Amino acid sequence: MRAPIKTTLLFSMLSLCMSCSNTTALNKGKEKLKARFEVAGICSNYTFSLIEGMADTSLVAASWTNPQSDSTYTNAFGVKNPCDLPEGLKVGDEFYFEIDSNRPNRCMVCMAYYPTPAKKLNIKVLEIVKE
Template sequence: MKPLLLLFCLSLFACKSQEVLPENCYKGRLALKGICNNYVIELVEGTIDTSRLEAQWKNPDTGKFYTNAFALSNPCALPVSLKEGDEFFFKLDSTQLTADCITCKAYSPTPRKSLPVSVCP
């Protein structure tokens, strides 16, 4: 009986809890935080129509490849506290296209496809 109980307890610790996506949200990674709010996001979890994403995008400056990537079309909607590599939950949100913040016109490479997002609470 004790070996069975020990095996059960060990199996509880071995199982990883499944992270649940907030309703209507996706999980993304801020892949690049380019100059002048030229941001690139990679879709990590969730399903977005593949015609709206770059299945594989190559940064011409570094040669590095990114999968399921898109440019952020509303850079003012992301918190400034997000850093490159940070993962976060977001939803597609065209109402955020008019958010105000200071941006400049300097160029930093981004995918051709872009999406408006807002961070999920």
């Protein structure tokens, strides 16, 4: 009878450890970040720059130059889910957001091209900064 108890205890401990590491991984993606809306290109081709929070160059472009205007942006990124942005958000606005990689893209946009950074994120806007 001792073997099943040991097996059950071992399984329970492993499950607990795995759930702890999964929780840590999920919370890591929910860091509150701050960005500025830089460029509103045609067909929801938007460019943002990260201005507060961890600048992970696997997620944002350390430096990106818009070939249309020759303006350079630091920690730049585009969005995969432009239809989830709040209606009142406009160029120049700063806002807090979190990366939400589970957020589906639920909209269709036209296919006209306007340059954006290659790095794109699914984001959830938490709060637009009021001045």
